[in-house]
Amino acid sequence: MIEGHPTNKPVMLVFWAYVLIPLAWGVYNTLSQAAKLFS
Amino acid sequence: MSSISDYKNGQGQSKPPFFSKEATIAQPGFSRWMVPPAALAVHLCIGQAYAFSVFNGPLTKVIGITQSGPGDWALTSLGWIFSLAIVCLGLSAAFAGRWLEKVGPRRTMFTAACCFGAGFLVSAVGVWLHQIVLLYLGYGLLGGIGLGLGYVSPVSTLIRWFPDRRGMATGMAIMGFGGGAMIAAPLSVLLMNHFKSATSVGVAETFVVMGVLYFISMTIGSLAIRIPPADWKPAGWTAPVAQGKLISRNHVHIDEALKTPQFYLIWAVLFFNVTAGIGILSQASVMIQESFKETITAAAAAGFVGLLSLFNMGGRFVWASASDALGRKNTYFVFFLLGAVLYYLVPSFAAAGNVALFVAAYAVILSMYGGGFATVPAYLADIFGTAFVGGIHGRLLTAWAAAGVAGPVLINYIRAYEVAHGVASADAYTITLRIMVVLLLLGAACNFLVKQVDAKHHMKETATA
Numbered sequence: 240m241i242e243g244h245p246t247n248k249p250v251m252l253v254f255w256a257y258v259l260i261p262l263a264w265g266v267y268n269t270l271s272q273a274a275k276l277f278s
Numbered sequence: 279m280s281s282i283s284d285y286k287n288g289q290g291q292s293k294p295p296f297f298s299k300e301a302t303i304a305q306p307g308f309s310r311w312m313v314p315p316a317a318l319a320v321h322l323c324i325g326q327a328y329a330f331s332v333f334n335g336p337l338t339k340v341i342g343i344t345q346s347g348p349g350d351w352a353l354t355s356l357g358w359i360f361s362l363a364i365v366c367l368g369l370s371a372a373f374a375g376r377w378l379e380k381v382g383p384r385r386t387m388f389t390a391a392c393c394f395g396a397g398f399l400v401s402a403v404g405v406w407l408h409q410i411v412l413l414y415l416g417y418g419l420l421g422g423i424g425l426g427l428g429y430v431s432p433v434s435t436l437i438r439w440f441p442d443r444r445g446m447a448t449g450m451a452i453m454g455f456g457g458g459a460m461i462a463a464p465l466s467v468l469l470m471n472h473f474k475s476a477t478s479v480g481v482a483e484t485f486v487v488m489g490v491l492y493f494i495s496m497t498i499g500s501l502a503i504r505i506p507p508a509d510w511k512p513a514g515w516t517a518p519v520a521q522g523k524l525i526s527r528n529h530v531h532i533d534e535a536l537k538t539p540q541f542y543l544i545w546a547v548l549f550f551n552v553t554a555g556i557g558i559l560s561q562a563s564v565m566i567q568e569s570f571k572e573t574i575t576a577a578a579a580a581g582f583v584g585l586l587s588l589f590n591m592g593g594r595f596v597w598a599s600a601s602d603a604l605g606r607k608n609t610y611f612v613f614f615l616l617g618a619v620l621y622y623l624v625p626s627f628a629a630a631g632n633v634a635l636f637v638a639a640y641a642v643i644l645s646m647y648g649g650g651f652a653t654v655p656a657y658l659a660d661i662f663g664t665a666f667v668g669g670i671h672g673r674l675l676t677a678w679a680a681a682g683v684a685g686p687v688l689i690n691y692i693r694a695y696e697v698a699h700g701v702a703s704a705d706a707y708t709i710t711l712r713i714m715v716v717l718l719l720l721g722a723a724c725n726f727l728v729k730q731v732d733a734k735h736h737m738k739e740t741a742t743a
Contacts, residue, residue, distance in 0.1 A: 245307030251315075254502065258318040258454070265460030266591075269584045276581030276637065 299382030304504035310439040310512070312502055317432035317451035319499030320387055323492040324394060324428040325458015327367070330360050330417070332466045336479040340405060343479060351410055359401075359418050366422025368679035371430045375669025376532055378427075383435045383503045383668075390428035391496030397421025398489025405482035428496065429455065430675070433655045434668030438506050441664070442515050444656035445606070449598025452652040456591030462488075524607055524728070528736040529663030535670045538731050540661050543724045548654050549677040549684075550721030551613055554621070554714045555590075555647025557685035558640065561693075562586055568703045569628040569636065582637060589641040590648040597649025598656065606657035607725060613646040614722035618715045625708040651678075661731060688713060 294300035334356050341347040378386045397420035404412025432451055440447035469487055473480030511517075517527070535541045558565070563579040574582070601609035620639045627635040654674065659667045689710055696706040 244305070246309035246312055248309075251309060251312055254312065254315045257498075258315045258322060261461045262318075262322060262454070262457045265457055265462075265464070266588065268464045269460045269588055272584035273581045273588060275577045276579075276585060278578075278581075 297381075297385040297388060299380075299385075299505070302382050302384045302503060302505050303507055304510075308504055310506070313432070313436055313439050313504065314447065314450045316499045316502035317436055318454040319502070320390065320428045320432055320496050321451050321454030322458045322461060323496050324390070324425045325455040326462035326488070326492070327360070327363060327421075327425055328456075328459035329462035329466060330363070332463050332470075333481055333484075336470055336481045337405070339479050340408060340481065343477070349408075355410055356413075359413050362414055362418030363422035363425060364682055365679060366419055367425040367429065368676050370423040370426030371672035371675040372426075373672075374427055375430065375666075375672030378431055378434070378668045378672065379532065379666055382505060383431045384500050386427050386431035387500035387503060388497060390424045390426075390431060391493050391500060392424070393420045394424030394428060394496060395489045395493030397424055398485045398492065402482040402485035402489065405485065426672070426675075430668055430672040432499070432503060433671055434659075434664065434666075435503060435505050437655060437659045437664050437667055438510075440512075441517070442512055443599070443602050444659055445601035445609075445653055446595075446599040448655040449595040449649075449652040452598070452655075453591055453594040453648075455651075456587070456594050456648055460587060460591070524605070524730060525660045526663050526731065526736075528731075528733070529665035530661075530670075530731055530735050531737055532666040532669040532673070534735050534737075535662050535666070536673070538662075538735055540728055540731055541670070541674070543728045544654065544657060544661065545674055545677045546724040547610055547657075547721055547728070548650060548674060549681050550717050550724065551610070551617075551647065551650035552678055552681035553685040553688070554617060554718050554721075555644060555650070555685070556681055557687075557689035557710075557714070558643065559586065559590070559647070560686045561689050562640070565707060566636070569707070570631065570633055573631075573633060582640075585637065585641060586644045589645040593645025593648035594652035597646065598652035601649075601653045601656060606653060606660055607728060609649070609653055610657070610725045611722060613650055614718045614725060617643055617646055618718040618722075621711045621714045621718065624711055625705075628707075661728070663737075665737065 334353060337356050338346045338350055338353060341350045374386070397417045400416030400420060401413045402416075404410065404416055433448055436447040436451055437444050466484060466488070469484040470480040473483035530538065562583050563576075566574050566582045567576065567579045597609060597613075604612070620643050624636060624639050627639060655667060655671050658670050658674065662670055689707075692710045692713065693706045696709060697703055
């Protein structure tokens, strides 16, 4: 991503994945823990 | 000195310094959807603070390894690390606001990355040398400053990029703060298990790895962040002509904001909203076990805490996004009035033995607790304009620090008083929850009193240009 150039769409997708994948992993772990409430 | 237009036109003698505010101004073709992940890259890291307690147990066994030995740190001493970090978060957010507006988000976010990463490294040295003062200085002081700078730095930038969806934009970033602990807690446990040996509990090594990881991730966020040009607006979007009464087109200076009643009223709105939620969050596990002694085990209670964390995080995005349609003031009315009704009903759900309703009520309450954090930057932007919203937001976060003390104190001390006077532990929360209802109604009253800022506080056009 260089200033003065239009945003590269694939780079933007990778950047979103970079933050959302760890978040999804954290949510999955928490959901697994939360499931114990209903077991 | 060259102007921004000189740089744009290639007529300047030199490029602005990389970390300067001028160098972060977006060029034509830049997509604003690059900004939320940049903000998330920072907030997902600093959200680790809520998971710091996973280190408490191992830190009490640094010498004894398998169990606390002579000279090992006590939990009471370790508790000060987190408390100091939160105090430094509030103070740095409050005092660095003006600096943030001056130097821009990139330098602030990079400084946050340096402080937060260095905080872990200094703490690692503290564990190796078994000097707790290094943990206070490391994670507590340095890390706390990183938390405060990191928390406020991307928020005003997001508001400027998304004038059409201020709530959604800030909700995304602040959701990251709620979600950061969900990543940090299992990651910390994995790393400690990996590094654990006969001579080490693995905390120092984990601190080093996490410090480096967080530094890299936050630096990536700081490199990707851009601010919009002064006259930028989303393609095809025009500010509505007949805007709501509480969405100002004017700007209020950071120092002038402190002279308005609106600042203190919104401070109180945040304080009451956070106080009502934070006490519950700190006592959720004990509360559900005492309310349903026959049915809820410790494992199920841990699941309850996890569920509340999810609603706390999700509420940040959902409620802040909803506030774009509902209006900020109306959204807080929902928080306070629905919250008051739910707090009032919770003891009867417990008395009836209805776990599902009990859990559902607290899930909604915690979603509104998170929503309060995420909606307040947009509320401030509506009232005070966007020119200094980052700094004003930083100063408002002192309400968070105050509520962080008041909430748990109210829950713990009132309950302890009732139990000491013969009230059954299952019933001991009833009066506390009634007090929360009163606090929420006081919050609603403060919210009701928020009006437009008097025109005498507005900045002149030339000052904001």
